[in-house]
Every structure is written in C-alpha cells, then in structure tokens.
Amino acid sequence: MEKIVKTNKPKETKELGKQLGLLAKENMVFTLTGDLGAGKTTLTQGIAKGLNIEKTVSSPTFTILKIYHGRMDLYHFDVYRLEGLHQDLGFEEMIDGDGLTVIEWPMYIQDMIGEEFLEIEIKFIEEEVREFVLKANGKAYEELLGEIQL
Ligand SMILES: Nc1ncnc2c1ncn2[C@@H]1O[C@H](COP(=O)(O)OP(=O)(O)OP(=O)(O)O)[C@@H](O)[C@H]1O
Ligand SMILES: [Mg+2]
Incomplete structure (x- = not known):
C-alpha cells in the first residue's frame, strides 16, 4: 500500500x-x-510534535543518534556518516525498543531493520515543493497509512 502526499x-x-x-x-x-536537503529532518520535527516532544529536533548528522522523550521515545538516527562502516554500535537494541525509530539514510543499516516499517521517500519537485511517497511494509503500517488525511 502506498500513498503520495505533496x-x-x-x-x-x-x-x-x-x-x-x-x-x-x-x-x-x-x-x-x-x-x-530533501526534508527528512523537517519531517522528523513534525513527527516529534505529534509525539508531544517539546525539544526542537535538530539534524543529528554528527551524532548518528539522538533520543527525545515524549508520549513515547523518539530515536532519531542519521546514518549518513556510517557509510561503509560496519560495526556493532548497539543500534539493533534501539530499533527493537519501545520508542519510535526514525532513520535518515537507512540504506547503510538496512540489515538491522526488520521487514515491517514505513518507507518514506522524499522527492524534490521545486524550491518549496516536495513529494512524499509513503509505502507501508506490514499490516500495522497499512493501518497507519489508512488513517493519514491529506
Ligand atoms: N516543502 C518542504 N518540505 C520540507 N522542507 C522544505 C520544503 N520546502 C523547502 N524546504 C527546505 O528544505 C530544507 C530541508 O532540510 P532538511 O534538513 O529537513 O533536509 P534533510 O533531508 O534532513 O537533509 P540532510 O540529508 O542534509 O539531513 C530546509 O531548509 C527547508 O526549509
Ligand atoms: Mg537531515
């Protein structure tokens, strides 16, 4: 199941x-x-709002992982700097944890992600216009997509 939002x-x-x-x-x-600059971190800032997180989410590029506390924890990964690096940094425990995991540049740790997840692809259309392709992998995510209203 897929949904496209501009x-x-x-x-x-x-x-x-x-x-x-x-x-x-x-x-x-x-x-x-x-x-x-597609808008991954910008989207994550909105996600944090929806989780009742008061702190401003910033780009974690130099830290790989930042944890925020709200209605539930948000584990915000930016794996960009991990390219080519294969080490056990304890991420799997985090991804399996109770919070919501949001991963920028997931291709570098794809093997740590299970089969069920929401895949969000952001396409640059124009200066201020973006297209979001939301793809549900798994029933829970299909239900989530079904409830999105835009
Ligand atoms: N429709 C839009 N949605 C999101 N961001 C937009 C939009 N239009 C313009 N922008 C701008 O594009 C930039 C997106 O930056 P952002 O840090 O969210 O990207 P990113 O995908 O996380 O980049 P990086 O790969 O460097 O982490 C911001 O400067 C934002 O103001
Ligand atoms: Mg970013």
Missing part, C-alpha cells in the same frame, strides 16, 4: 510529520530517504 512549504511537511507522530505506535520504524 507539500508546498516546510510547514506543510511538519503537519504531515505531526500526523505521522500522532498515529505512531510503540516499536514502529520509519525510514526516510531523499537527497541532502
């Missing part, structure tokens, strides 16, 4: 993220793919 400015991307955060259930995994 946003015309960052605020709309945050609103989409907020809906995703509101609908997220414990232990879920969202993967975010898209070029540099």
Whole structure:
C-alpha cells in the first residue's frame, strides 16, 4: 500500500510529520530517504510534535543518534556518516525498543531493520515543493497509512 502526499512549504511537511507522530505506535520504524536537503529532518520535527516532544529536533548528522522523550521515545538516527562502516554500535537494541525509530539514510543499516516499517521517500519537485511517497511494509503500517488525511 502506498500513498503520495505533496507539500508546498516546510510547514506543510511538519503537519504531515505531526500526523505521522500522532498515529505512531510503540516499536514502529520509519525510514526516510531523499537527497541532502530533501526534508527528512523537517519531517522528523513534525513527527516529534505529534509525539508531544517539546525539544526542537535538530539534524543529528554528527551524532548518528539522538533520543527525545515524549508520549513515547523518539530515536532519531542519521546514518549518513556510517557509510561503509560496519560495526556493532548497539543500534539493533534501539530499533527493537519501545520508542519510535526514525532513520535518515537507512540504506547503510538496512540489515538491522526488520521487514515491517514505513518507507518514506522524499522527492524534490521545486524550491518549496516536495513529494512524499509513503509505502507501508506490514499490516500495522497499512493501518497507519489508512488513517493519514491529506
Ligand atoms: N516543502 C518542504 N518540505 C520540507 N522542507 C522544505 C520544503 N520546502 C523547502 N524546504 C527546505 O528544505 C530544507 C530541508 O532540510 P532538511 O534538513 O529537513 O533536509 P534533510 O533531508 O534532513 O537533509 P540532510 O540529508 O542534509 O539531513 C530546509 O531548509 C527547508 O526549509
Ligand atoms: Mg537531515
């Protein structure tokens, strides 16, 4: 199951993220793919809002993982710097944990992600326009997508 959503400015991307955060259930995994500056972190900021996280989510590029506390924990991964690095950094325990896992650049740790997750691909259309292709892998994620309203 797939859903396509277009946003015309960052605020709309945050609103989409907020809906995703509101609908997220414990232990879920969202993967975010898209070029540099596509809007992965912007979407995650909205997701955090939906989880009632008060801290501002910033780009974790230099830290790989940041944890935020809200209605449930948010594990925000940015694996960009892990390219080619294959080490056991304890990520699997985190991904299997009770919080919501959001991963920017998931291709570098794809083998740590199970078969069920929400795949979010972000396409750059114009300066302020982005297209989000949301693809559900697994029943729980199909239900989540069914509830998205945009
Ligand atoms: N519709 C839109 N949705 C999201 N961001 C947008 C949109 N229009 C413009 N932007 C801008 O694009 C940029 C997106 O940056 P962001 O850090 O979210 O991207 P990213 O995918 O996380 O990049 P990186 O790969 O460097 O981590 C921001 O400067 C934001 O203001
Ligand atoms: Mg980012």
